[in-house]
Amino acid sequence: xLPSEDLQKPFAIHLLDVGLEEYGDALLCQFxxxxxxxxxAHTGDQKGKAGHKSIPDQIGELLKQTPPYRVTLxxxxxxxxxxxxxxxxxxxxxxxxxxxALVADPALGWGxxxxxxxIVADNxxxxxxxxxLREHIRTQGTDDRSLAQFLADAATLESxxxxxxxxxxxxxxxxxxxxxxxxxxxxxxxxxxxxLNILGPSKDQxxxxxxxxxxxxxxxxxxxxxxxxxxxxxxxxxxxxxxxGTGPDAIDDSGRPGAAVNLQSIVVSFGYKEKKFxxxxxxxxxxxxxxxxxxxxxxxxxxxxxxxPYSFVKLSHHGSDNAFSEEIYQELNxxxxxxxxxxxxxxxxxDHPNPATLxxxxxxxxxxxxxxxxxxxxxxxxxxxxxxxxxxxxGKINDSKPNTDQPVLExxxxxxxxxxxxxxxxxxxxxxxxxxxxEAVEVNLRIPHASTKVTLTIEVEPRGVVPNDxxxxxxxxxxxxxxxxSIAGGRQLPKLLFVTSKQALANNIGPRQADHxxxxxxxxxxxxxxxxxxGMTTAKQAAVLVREQxxxxxxVKGVVILGGYDVVPSQSVDCLPPELRSKVAGNGDADNxxxxxxxxxxxxxxxxxxxxxxxxIPDGNRAELVFAALQASDSSVGxxxxxxxxxxxxxxxxxxxxxxxxxxxxxxxxxxxxGTPHYLLLGDRVYLMLHGDYADSSRFWGEDTEANREAVNxxxxxxxxxxxxxxxxxxxxxxxxxxxxxVVNGRPYGKKSADDSLAMAFLRRGxxxxxxxxxxxxxxxxxxxxxxGGPMHEAFWSAYSIQRFPALAxxxxxxxxxxxxxxxxxTPNAQAIEFKILRQYTCLGLGW
Amino acid sequence: xxxxxxxxxxRIIRRDxxxxxxxxxxxxxxAADPLESARLQPEAGTPDIRELRRKYFGSVDEFANGPDASxxxxxxxDDAIVNVESENKFDALDRGGRxxxxxxxxxxxxxxxx
Numbered sequence: 001x002l003p004s005e006d007l008q009k010p011f012a013i014h015l016l017d018v019g020l021e022e023y024g025d026a027l028l029c030q031f032x033x034x035x036x037x038x039x040x041a042h043t044g045d046q047k048g049k050a051g052h053k054s055i056p057d058q059i060g061e062l063l064k065q066t067p068p069y070r071v072t073l074x075x076x077x078x079x080x081x082x083x084x085x086x087x088x089x090x091x092x093x094x095x096x097x098x099x100x101a102l103v104a105d106p107a108l109g110w111g112x113x114x115x116x117x118x119i120v121a122d123n124x125x126x127x128x129x130x131x132x133l134r135e136h137i138r139t140q141g142t143d144d145r146s147l148a149q150f151l152a153d154a155a156t157l158e159s160x161x162x163x164x165x166x167x168x169x170x171x172x173x174x175x176x177x178x179x180x181x182x183x184x185x186x187x188x189x190x191x192x193x194x195x196l197n198i199l200g201p202s203k204d205q206x207x208x209x210x211x212x213x214x215x216x217x218x219x220x221x222x223x224x225x226x227x228x229x230x231x232x233x234x235x236x237x238x239x240x241x242x243x244x245g246t247g248p249d250a251i252d253d254s255g256r257p258g259a260a261v262n263l264q265s266i267v268v269s270f271g272y273k274e275k276k277f278x279x280x281x282x283x284x285x286x287x288x289x290x291x292x293x294x295x296x297x298x299x300x301x302x303x304x305x306x307x308x309p310y311s312f313v314k315l316s317h318h319g320s321d322n323a324f325s326e327e328i329y330q331e332l333n334x335x336x337x338x339x340x341x342x343x344x345x346x347x348x349x350x351d352h353p354n355p356a357t358l359x360x361x362x363x364x365x366x367x368x369x370x371x372x373x374x375x376x377x378x379x380x381x382x383x384x385x386x387x388x389x390x391x392x393x394x395g396k397i398n399d400s401k402p403n404t405d406q407p408v409l410e411x412x413x414x415x416x417x418x419x420x421x422x423x424x425x426x427x428x429x430x431x432x433x434x435x436x437x438x439e440a441v442e443v444n445l446r447i448p449h450a451s452t453k454v455t456l457t458i459e460v461e462p463r464g465v466v467p468n469d470x471x472x473x474x475x476x477x478x479x480x481x482x483x484x485x486s487i488a489g490g491r492q493l494p495k496l497l498f499v500t501s502k503q504a505l506a507n508n509i510g511p512r513q514a515d516h517x518x519x520x521x522x523x524x525x526x527x528x529x530x531x532x533x534x535g536m537t538t539a540k541q542a543a544v545l546v547r548e549q550x551x552x553x554x555x556v557k558g559v560v561i562l563g564g565y566d567v568v569p570s571q572s573v574d575c576l577p578p579e580l581r582s583k584v585a586g587n588g589d590a591d592n593x594x595x596x597x598x599x600x601x602x603x604x605x606x607x608x609x610x611x612x613x614x615x616x617i618p619d620g621n622r623a624e625l626v627f628a629a630l631q632a633s634d635s636s637v638g639x640x641x642x643x644x645x646x647x648x649x650x651x652x653x654x655x656x657x658x659x660x661x662x663x664x665x666x667x668x669x670x671x672x673x674x675g676t677p678h679y680l681l682l683g684d685r686v687y688l689m690l691h692g693d694y695a696d697s698s699r700f701w702g703e704d705t706e707a708n709r710e711a712v713n714x715x716x717x718x719x720x721x722x723x724x725x726x727x728x729x730x731x732x733x734x735x736x737x738x739x740x741x742x743v744v745n746g747r748p749y750g751k752k753s754a755d756d757s758l759a760m761a762f763l764r765r766g767x768x769x770x771x772x773x774x775x776x777x778x779x780x781x782x783x784x785x786x787x788x789g790g791p792m793h794e795a796f797w798s799a800y801s802i803q804r805f806p807a808l809a810x811x812x813x814x815x816x817x818x819x820x821x822x823x824x825x826x827t828p829n830a831q832a833i834e835f836k837i838l839r840q841y842t843c844l845g846l847g848w
Numbered sequence: 849x850x851x852x853x854x855x856x857x858x859r860i861i862r863r864d865x866x867x868x869x870x871x872x873x874x875x876x877x878x879a880a881d882p883l884e885s886a887r888l889q890p891e892a893g894t895p896d897i898r899e900l901r902r903k904y905f906g907s908v909d910e911f912a913n914g915p916d917a918s919x920x921x922x923x924x925x926d927d928a929i930v931n932v933e934s935e936n937k938f939d940a941l942d943r944g945g946r947x948x949x950x951x952x953x954x955x956x957x958x959x960x961x962x
Contacts, residue, residue: 538891539891539892540891540892571891571892572888572889572890572891572892573890573891573892573893573894574890574892574893574894575894576893576894577893577894577895577896577897578893579896580896584929587929588928588929588930588931588949589929589949590949590961592887594890597892600892607903608892609895609900609903646962648960649962690962691948691962692962693946704867704934728962729962730961730962740888740890741887742887743887743888744887744888745887745888776949776961776962777961777962778949778951778959778960778961778962779959779960779961779962780958780959781957781958781959781960782956782958782959787958787959788951788959815904818897818900818901818904818905819901819905821897821900822897825953825958825959827927827953828927829927829928829929829951829953830927830951830953830958830959833929833951833959835894839894
């Protein structure tokens with residue numbers, strides 16, 4: 001391609017005029033041969049109104065096309081009406097066609113257990129009000145007619161959205177974020193010189209939000225039905241106003257699913273000609289607003305920060321203060337200068353953009369430029385010249401005038417309450433955050449705009465008082481802001497040696513958090529060795545240090561490693577004795593019978609084989625994972641057993657039958673993770689015999705399910721998981737990206753984050769021990785199934801039934817397994833498989 | 849090493865695992881590939897079953913299978929680990945749909961990966 005031709009190709013970001021209505025996003029990006037349309041404003045914006053051009057007219061003019069307008073990629077950031085907007089109508093009327101669509105998954109967006117599920121109220125007015133409550137609150141200033149139209153549109157949004165995706169699928173490719181592989185799209189864009197980096201949200205976050213949406217929707221439907229039944233004169237508009245208003249009948253809006261829907265916004269960075277562009281829908285980067293996602297949001301913010309700098313940033317959530325702040329601004333500029341910003345909002349918006357957001361922009365006015373569609377209407381940023389140009393339809397750029405006269409309310413960080421009886425007194429504000437994110441008690445308040453005085457008294461009772469008689473507080477003096485850690489939930493543990501590298505752990509989970517963990521262990525009389533040198537990559541070297549500690553501390557019953565392989569290295573082990581390896585050359589084993597093992601850390605006599613059980617708490621670069629795993633309490637979840645097996649693994653039926661309890665093991669096929677009714681793995685003992693994959697440890701599969709949908713993913717995990725999980729799933733306990741047999745000299749083997757692993761998800765939800773494989777697993781297919789994985793499964797559960805320490809039970813099961821090797825099958829390959837079963841099983845989590 | 853021909857393996861797979869077919873082992877599907885020389889060599893090995901029993905139980909003779917059971921069929925010609933994939937494979941990119949190893953012993957499928 002000639003440079004002159006390249007220069008003539010469009011290179012611009014257009015923030016489309018989204019009309020009068022509050023909120024609304026619609027952007028058209030031109031990256032040379034690639035055109036990307038992101039979101040479709042409001043449902044009614046397919047038509048112009050009051051001097052505002054329609055969305056299709058704007059697209060046609062900018063692309064210089066006649067209908068149908070063709071875009072390379074249609075993006076729908078999340079499942080809110082002011083983003084899906086008029087797109088279903090445009091697609092249904094052949095005004096818009098797309099080669100690809102990267103979209104919010106409708107099932108997750110509406111909190112459905114399956115694609116087809118949906119709660120439809122008998123009373124259409126109930127449905128309308130419930131649907132309206134999913135959306136941004138329409139203010140008191142919205143007239144009844146507009147509000148009625150908004151509610152009617154909201155009630156049909158889901159079905160119209162699904163129909164749109166079905167239509168696009170007929171001629172294009174639809175990728176539902178979190179469900180479908182985007183590789184084909186990424187490759188297609190790359191071929192045209194555009195990079196696409198989907199930064200988030202993670203599958204964990206999508207699932208948590210979907211659960212939240214489902215709960216809030218169910219509760220809303222129930223409340224709304226009750227309201228209509230108790231007052232027959234009510235209509236949808238009136239009830240909606242009552243609910244979102246400030247009157248005495250108002251329903252607390254903290255349970256509305258709006259924030260959870262926002263937190264499903266797809267966050268992407270496009271790259272073209274060495275420039276990057278950030279779009280994040282309504283992602284609430286500053287104040288997520290729902291519990292359980294703080295860590296995930298921190299990780300997402302880190303990704304966004306590290307991806308920068310950006311030549312253009314669309315401020316998310318219409319410039320809300322829960323999306324942007326001075327801190328976010330600094331993060332966007334940490335890797336270099338991000339200088340151009342855009343805000344999408346309708347002309348009649350009141351509290352968006354938020355005055356606090358505008359103040360941040362104003363404070364940096366000398367460094368940056370911005371445009372906002374509520375004042376500037378269609379606003380274009382051109383990048384085809386050496387210096388970017390901004391063109392606006394109306395007003396002035398860098399307009400920091402709020403749409404409301406409310407004062408800018410600062411988010412205050414308040415010292416935590418250290419003693420009972422001394423509650424902090426604070427002045428009510430729109431959004432008050434007590435203490436730092438995820439580190440202490442967080443209180444989000446929404447105070448109605450009413451002329452009233454609100455006094456809040458908050459008393460925080462310390463939980464799990466930590467004895468601190470001999471151990472000095474960390475030098476930083478700040479660890480007391482973190483939650484107290486009650487090791488093993490306060491259970492009595494045998495004498496254990498905790499092993500880590502203080503510095504490497506600090507690098508992964510934060511220095512204060514690492515200090516906090518070590519301090520908690522020491523204060524609770526645990527034996528800690530935290531001096532594994534940073535960067536030590538050879539397990540044999542590290543094991544020498546550990547062995548010395550074991551020698552100095554007789555009576556230790558087990559070793560617990562704290563941190564991932566980059567903190568304390570795991571060992572790459574050839575499972576096969578030399579004579580056997582020579583007989584299985586050219587084998588089809590996916591790991592070539594080489595696996596990761598931590599057994600060496602249980603070696604006390606120097607022969608590199610364990611005399612003690614070893615468990616590992618992987619950090620997943622997430623402090624709360626380590627906190628949760630250390631505090632695993634072994635308390636009952638109310639059901640003794642649960643499990644899922646692959647339909648082609650009948651041997652698992654017999655294994656499961658021996659566990660205490662009455663529940664049947666679930667079978668996949670037909671079971672899939674999104675089956676109806678939705679199932680949760682609720683049981684003190686969890687048994688999974690499914691397929692796994694080293695490239696994706698966030699789910700396990702059954703056999704030949706429709707569209708190869710997985711049997712289990714994070715959506716099937718309850719908030720509190722059972723004490724022990726035993727899996728026969730390939731690579732189920734792999735916490736790095738590369739199996740040991742596939743590591744290439746000189747190349748890093750990667751590390752799975754806490755979001756990428758079902759095993760780590762269990763640990764974050766209270767599981768004491770996750771027993772699984774670091775390589776591929778083998779199952780017996782021939783009755784009586786007493787070889788390969790079968791005897792190991794039986795031996796583990798048998799040992800665990802006698803004593804409740806998963807790490808010890810696994811150690812005992814391995815000894816039992818050695819006694820029986822080879823279990824009936826005596827060919828070289830069969831023996832090789834049994835050696836692999838022996839070496840690769842590992843215990844993740846506290847294990848005790 | 850197995851002396852089964854590809855045709856024989858394919859016939860066994862189709863008979864014992866309807867809906868599956870034999871696939872040629874690929875770099876993607878196995879770690880035992882031509883790049884093996886570039887692979888990181890394992891840091892540790894594993895002793896044989898006799899040594900393991902001696903270490904943990906102090907004896908090599910007290911178990912039902914006996915210490916030499918491993919040698920009985922050590923040269924079995926019909927022993928093979930092969931890769932198969934579903935004939936209903938949905939999407940090559942779908943992680944759950946990768947080829948999987950199955951074990952052929954004495955002319956039949958006796959075990960499977962996963």
